[in-house]
Amino acid sequence: MRTVDTTPFTDQRPGTSGLRKKTRVFMQPNYLENFVQAVFDTVREDTPEGFAAETLVVGGDGRYHNRAAIQVILRMAAANGFGRVLVGRGGILSTPAVSAVIRRQKALGGLVLSASHNPGGPEADFGIKYNTRNGGPAPEGLTGRIYEQTLKLTRYRTLDHADVDLEHEGSLRLEGTEVVVVNPLADYTAVMEELFDFDSLRALFSSGFRMLFDAMSAVTGPYARHILEERLGAPAGTVINGTPLEDFGGHHPDPNLVHAAELVERMGGADAPDLGAACDGDGDRNLILGRNFFVTPGDSLAVISEHAQSAIPGYRQGLAGVARSMPTSTAADRVAAALGVPCYETPTGWKFFGNLMDAGLCTVCGEESFGTGSNHVREKDGLWAVLCWLSILAAARRPVEEVVREHWRRFGRSYYQRHDYEGLELQAATEMVDSLRDKLQTLPGTEFAGSSIKHADDFSYTDPVDGSVSAHQGLRILLEDGSRVVCRLSGTGTEGATLRLYVERYRQDGGDGDIEEVLAPLARAARGLLELRARFGTDEPTIIT
Numbered sequence: 001m002r003t004v005d006t007t008p009f010t011d012q013r014p015g016t017s018g019l020r021k022k023t024r025v026f027m028q029p030n031y032l033e034n035f036v037q038a039v040f041d042t043v044r045e046d047t048p049e050g051f052a053a054e055t056l057v058v059g060g061d062g063r064y065h066n067r068a069a070i071q072v073i074l075r076m077a078a079a080n081g082f083g084r085v086l087v088g089r090g091g092i093l094s095t096p097a098v099s100a101v102i103r104r105q106k107a108l109g110g111l112v113l114s115a116s117h118n119p120g121g122p123e124a125d126f127g128i129k130y131n132t133r134n135g136g137p138a139p140e141g142l143t144g145r146i147y148e149q150t151l152k153l154t155r156y157r158t159l160d161h162a163d164v165d166l167e168h169e170g171s172l173r174l175e176g177t178e179v180v181v182v183n184p185l186a187d188y189t190a191v192m193e194e195l196f197d198f199d200s201l202r203a204l205f206s207s208g209f210r211m212l213f214d215a216m217s218a219v220t221g222p223y224a225r226h227i228l229e230e231r232l233g234a235p236a237g238t239v240i241n242g243t244p245l246e247d248f249g250g251h252h253p254d255p256n257l258v259h260a261a262e263l264v265e266r267m268g269g270a271d272a273p274d275l276g277a278a279c280d281g282d283g284d285r286n287l288i289l290g291r292n293f294f295v296t297p298g299d300s301l302a303v304i305s306e307h308a309q310s311a312i313p314g315y316r317q318g319l320a321g322v323a324r325s326m327p328t329s330t331a332a333d334r335v336a337a338a339l340g341v342p343c344y345e346t347p348t349g350w351k352f353f354g355n356l357m358d359a360g361l362c363t364v365c366g367e368e369s370f371g372t373g374s375n376h377v378r379e380k381d382g383l384w385a386v387l388c389w390l391s392i393l394a395a396a397r398r399p400v401e402e403v404v405r406e407h408w409r410r411f412g413r414s415y416y417q418r419h420d421y422e423g424l425e426l427q428a429a430t431e432m433v434d435s436l437r438d439k440l441q442t443l444p445g446t447e448f449a450g451s452s453i454k455h456a457d458d459f460s461y462t463d464p465v466d467g468s469v470s471a472h473q474g475l476r477i478l479l480e481d482g483s484r485v486v487c488r489l490s491g492t493g494t495e496g497a498t499l500r501l502y503v504e505r506y507r508q509d510g511g512d513g514d515i516e517e518v519l520a521p522l523a524r525a526a527r528g529l530l531e532l533r534a535r536f537g538t539d540e541p542t543i544i545t
């Protein structure tokens with residue numbers, strides 16, 4: 001064991017989902033080491049028996065710097081006295097797979113190496129996140145303490161050892177630590193088999209059902225090939241872009257209508273398959289498409305919640321509750337009400353769902369950012385959402401579009417969009433949000449987008465399980481007619497600031513309205529309120545999802 005002197009970096013505060021920075025920042029001497037040592041020191045405070053009998057899970061989405069970072073972490077985990085480290089073969093573990101491995105192997109926690117849907121490469125992004133014993137992202141209390149520790153750090157522990165062969169399964173010793181290179185697919189596939197009826201899904205494919213799954217040259221390729229093609233018998237070629245590449249083929253591995261362009265085009269073609277799906281860099285997000293039809297994440301959460309009990313064996317007992325992040329559309333709330341179960345509203349970021357699931361308060365949860373999941377793990381899970389949709393379609397024997405339209409006819413439709421303004425100057429963006437926050441109190445009663453403002457606040461969340469409070473989680477403007485505008489700054493970016501503006505209007509119109517027409521007045525009024533054009537010279541969003 002070797003102790004190396006170091007000095008703190010002052011910018012290692014984890015955001016919405018771990019620490020994300022430019023890859024070059026992570027490649028600086030000691031940058032990764034400092035953060036990892038701060039995690040170990042902090043977690044050690046809560047582990048009175050020490051790490052000797054504990055397991056740590058390590059894996060990532062295969063992006064540039066993944067393997068090198070894993071070698072650093074393995075040496076440090078050994079020097080910090082972990083009994084065992086499980087690492088995915090090739091350094092690969094999707095985010096939901098890390099969660100599954102932590103839970104099934106009863107690990108103390110895990111380190112996930114990913115910047116999710118952000119591009120990869122030496123000039124792009126990298127990230128690291130710590131997950132706790134329940135398999136979920138460290139809650140805010142813990143990430144706060146980790147950050148405090150990064151500011152105090154004076155040394156880290158490592159040892160001198162050659163790189164571990166990550167390409168073959170097997171086990172070796174790094175001083176007192178057993179390092180096991182595991183099959184990254186095993187635990188995850190086992191969890192999926194427990195939840196879904198693989199026989200009926202196999203029957204669906206053998207009946208001629210066709211789907212196209214775009215792994216976006218990211219981590220879900222091997223998982224999707226194994227589960228969809230090998231286990232469920234989907235024809236070869238069902239999975240496209242199925243090999244994880246360090247730079248994701250030069251693309252954004254972000255499953256939305258803009259970045260999953262190839263999939264969107266094929267789903268709009270004359271011979272389109274029945275279902276189209278894509279996952280993001282680390283496999284926790286999902287995009288669901290029917291033939292020439294986009295299922296918004298909010299509708300997907302609602303439809304999955306509606307059908308889970310009848311269509312998916314793992315949920316035959318029914319749902320204990322549903323949860324969604326605050327900016328996510330309220331479609332799921334109406335399903336929860338119809339099911340007679342509570343719907344929880346949390347701040348943005350999956351870490352807030354963990355306590356609810358651990359306490360048995362909710363079963364299914366989701367975010368508008370293409371994230372859906374359940375209590376089978378403690379991360380959102382892209383492929384799980386795809387298997388949910390396959391199960392729903394196998395039971396319904398109707399096209400995706402019909403399933404969604406039927407939902408709209410029964411529950412009404414939340415017309416919904418997220419407008420992102422990327423690359424804003426950080427200080428100007430902060431001032432804009434501060435200035436709207438200052439105005440909030442004066443807004444109720446004033447006219448807004450053809451209705452009037454009923455309530456406006458800065459969302460604060462009190463965790464019903466541990467009572468912890470998370471304030472300043474987004475500005476909400478609620479209208480008399482039930483519409484909403486929400487805005488907040490992104491906590492996952494690595495450059496400047498990104499404003500997210502979320503607009504929602506609920507209508508019981510069978511769902512046939514034109515989304516642009518329905519939402520344009522809300523978006524226009526919100527842009528005016530934020531004074532976007534005056535502050536930035538433009539009010540055109542970079543991307544609409």
Ligand code: VG1
Nearest residue numbers: 016017116349350367369490491492
């Ligand atoms: C974004 C999304 C949020 C999601 C987070 C991590 O955060 O809005 O819903 O949980 O990314 O997703 P932000 O702070 O940029 O809005 V992922 O797939 O990066 O793990």
Ligand code: CO
Nearest residue numbers: 116280282284
């Ligand atoms: Co992700």
